[in-house]
Amino acid sequence: MDFENLVIIGSGCAGLTAAIYGARANLRPLVIEGDQPGGQLTMTSYVENFPGFSEGINGFELMDNMRNQGEGFGARFLSVIVERINLKTKELFFNNGQNVVAKAIIIATGAAPRMLNIPGEREFFGGKGVSTCATCDGTFYKNKEVVVIGGGDSACEEAQFLTRFCSKVYIIHRRDQFRASKIMADRVLANPKIEVLWNTIPIEICGDKKVTHICLRTENRERELPCSGIFLAIGHIPNTKIFGGQMELDLEGYIMTQGAHTSIPGIFVAGDCCDCHYRQAITAAGMGAAAAISAERYLS
Numbered sequence: 001m002d003f004e005n006l007v008i009i010g011s012g013c014a015g016l017t018a019a020i021y022g023a024r025a026n027l028r029p030l031v032i033e034g035d036q037p038g039g040q041l042t043m044t045s046y047v048e049n050f051p052g053f054s055e056g057i058n059g060f061e062l063m064d065n066m067r068n069q070g071e072g073f074g075a076r077f078l079s080v081i082v083e084r085i086n087l088k089t090k091e092l093f094f095n096n097g098q099n100v101v102a103k104a105i106i107i108a109t110g111a112a113p114r115m116l117n118i119p120g121e122r123e124f125f126g127g128k129g130v131s132t133c134a135t136c137d138g139t140f141y142k143n144k145e146v147v148v149i150g151g152g153d154s155a156c157e158e159a160q161f162l163t164r165f166c167s168k169v170y171i172i173h174r175r176d177q178f179r180a181s182k183i184m185a186d187r188v189l190a191n192p193k194i195e196v197l198w199n200t201i202p203i204e205i206c207g208d209k210k211v212t213h214i215c216l217r218t219e220n221r222e223r224e225l226p227c228s229g230i231f232l233a234i235g236h237i238p239n240t241k242i243f244g245g246q247m248e249l250d251l252e253g254y255i256m257t258q259g260a261h262t263s264i265p266g267i268f269v270a271g272d273c274c275d276c277h278y279r280q281a282i283t284a285a286g287m288g289a290a291a292a293i294s295a296e297r298y299l300s
Contacts, residue, residue, distance in 0.1 A: 002100045004030045006295055007092060009082055010108030010239075012039020013281045014271025016066040017288030018106045018295075023073035025296040030100070031070070031077045032092070038063035039110050040272075041281055043126040048139065050281055059126075062281075087246045087264050104266045104295045107255065108288060109239040111272040111279070113232060116149065120205030124230075129211025132232045134158040135280065141229045143167050147214055149202055150233035151175060156184040158233045163193040170225065171196045172216065197225075205230060238273045252276060260291040268295050 006022050006029040008015050015031060016038075022029035041047065041059040048056040071077065080094040093099045113132035115121060124130040131137040134148075138161060146166050148159045151173035162169045171188065176198045178185040188194050197216065204215040206224075213226045238253045248256035248263045255262060255274040262269050270287035272279050 002098070004028075004100055004102045005299060006030070006104050006106065006292075007032065007090075007100060007102040008106045008108060009085075009092075010034060010039070010106075010110055010271065010273075011037050011067070011077070012063070012108060012110050012271060013041060013066070013284040014110070014288035014291070015039070015106070015108035016063065016070055017285040018108060018270055018292040019070035019075040019288075020066070020073060021289050021292030022106075022295065023070055023075040025292070026074070027296060027299065029070075029075050029106075029292075030102075031075055032082055032094070033077055033079045034109070035081055037079065038067070040113075046127060046140075047136070047281065049136065082242060085242055085246075087243065087267055090266060104268065104299055106288075106291045106295055107240075107243070107262070107267065107269045107273060108271045108284075108291070109242075109273045110284075111236040111238040111254075111276075114235045114237060116202060116232065116234070118202060118204055120207070120211075121232075124205055124207055124211050128209065129207060129228065130205060130230050130232065132236075133279070134161045134231050134233075137229070137231075138162050138165050141166050144228040145170070145226065146229040146231065147172055147225065147227045148231045148233055149173075150235075151178045151180065152233070152235070153180045153184050154235065155233035156180045156188045158231050159188055159194050160191065162231070163191055166193070166229075169194045170227065172200050172202055172214075173198055174201050175199065236272070236276070236279065238276075240273050250276075260287065260294040266295075266298055268298075 006027045008031045011033040084093040090102045142165045145168040147170045200218045213224045268291040270291040271284040
């Protein structure tokens with residue numbers, strides 16, 4: 001058994017920023033990288049909205065820079081997965097048989113977008129036409145026709161945002177009415193750039209090097225809809241299952257917080273595992289900094 005001052009679970013924007021701040025505070029944090037080192041941003045080919053990069057930066061490169069920065073200050077990285085954790089005793093058990101006891105823990109496990117699990121979805125994800133973030137990628141589709149899949153508030157918000165850039169936005173919804181709030185639904189239905197395809201199910205995403213069209217099924221009829229981009233807006237799943245029954249989670253599984261603090265002393269949180277509203281790299285980074293500062297003060 002090893003003993004650590006600070007363990008950070010997760011290596012996305014939140015986790016790596018926490019690592020930088022924790023390392024600069026001389027805590028020598030141990031970062032558990034998990035099964036996707038660098039987090040969701042490593043799957044984004046181009047990031048335009050992270051401050052400091054006026055020409056944009058490759059998502060993998062941005063995360064690699066952050067990792068190197070943390071390592072340069074003394075952060076350490078372990079490429080394992082947390083299989084089990086006791087938050088009360090702060091003991092972590094890894095898939096390599098190793099276990100660690102920490103004085104403080106920062107949870108930065110992120111969230112995973114819900115996927116359709118249809119052909120072409122994975123192949124064209126990340127810079128090839130399929131996205132889960134209109135705020136991140138909308139500007140790449142100026143004067144082009146795009147598709148938003150979903151029927152809740154998120155889908156309506158994404159569609160509204162995309163009309164700033166795109167010539168046409170289709171919303172594909174499997175039902176005959178929105179699940180979104182009435183005010184959001186009314187805004188969408190009143191927007192001349194948005195067309196809603198009701199009772200329609202996506203069955204395949206097609207293209208060559210990038211998306212060219214999506215195959216749809218309406219009742220018993222199939223059709224192809226030309227488009228340049230497809231935005232999935234069917235929700236996210238926070239990576240918090242391992243913490244269930246040990247701490248306060250909301251109905252969707254997001255960790256309940258008071259600032260960077262959780263309901264357990266010495267356990268802090270940052271990023272998309274507790275943020276169901278913004279889900280941006282920069283907000284995750286800010287939360288990571290706050291969590292590390294809180295952890296440093298707790299340990300002091």
